Amino acid sequence: MYWFRKKRISDLPALPFAEIKRRTKVLVIDDDPDSFPYGLMRREGYSVEHWPKVESVTPLQEGQYDIIILDIQGVATHISPDDGLAVLELIKDANPSQIVVAFSSHSFDLSKNRFWRRADDSLCKPVDLAMCKRLVDSLIESKRTPQHYWASVVAMLTQQGLTPRQIQRVEHHVASALDKRDINGVSGSLKRVVDHADTAVKVVAIGVKIAALFGL
Secondary structure: OHHHOOOOHHHOOOOOHHHHHHHOEEEEEOOOOOOOOHHHHHHOOOEEEEEOOOOOOHHHHOOOOOEEEEEOOOOOOOOOOOHHHHHHHHHHHHOOOOEEEEEEOOOOOHHHHHHHOOOOEEEEOOOOHHHHHHHHHHHHHHOOOHHHHHHHHHHHHHHOOOOHHHHHHHHHHHHHHHHOOOHHHHHHHHHOOOOOHHHHHHHHHHHHHHHHOOOO
16 A cells, blocks of 8 residues: 555655746856856846856865856866866766756867766857756756756665665655655765765765755
C-alpha cells in the first residue's frame, strides 16, 4: 500500500517556473561590460550579477550561484594560462551539478575539447535579450530541477559505495524531510551517510539547492 512505498523527491510538487526563475541567481563573468544585456534581463525578472574577472573560485565551486555564464578568455589569466576554461574545469571537478555556460566570441578550439565537454551549454557573442532569455529559461527548465540535482547526489553516494537500495532509503528520508519542510532534516539525512568530510559538504550543498526548489 502507498504508506509502505518509499517516498521519492519526484513525488513532491516543486515551486512553479516563475518562482524558480525569480529565485535563480545568474552570474556573468566577462571582461566586456557591454557584451551581455544585464539591464534588460533584470527588467525581465532575472537576478543577474556581473564580475569582470574571476574574483574567487571558491564561491563558484560552492554553488553560491545557480547559473554561471563564464567568458572563456580574458577573465582568469591570473589563475591559469587556460583562462576561463580552466576555471570551468575547476568548478565542475568540485561540483558537477553546478550549471556553467561557456561564453565566447571565439571559434571552437578542438585542443580545448576536454574543457568544452564540461560546460552545460555555450553562448556565442554577440548576444541579445532573446538569446539570453531563451538560454536561461531552458537551463532552468532542464537543469534547475530536483531530479537534475538528485542525480548528482546519487553519483556521489555511489562513489562512496552506497548500494541502490541504500540510496533509495536516503532519498526517502530526504523526500520526507522536504514534505515536512524540514531543511535540517534534509541536510542531516545526507550528512550521516557520507564518510568523507569534503564529499559531505558537497552533498549537503546540493541538498540545500534541492530544498530551495521547494521553497525551503
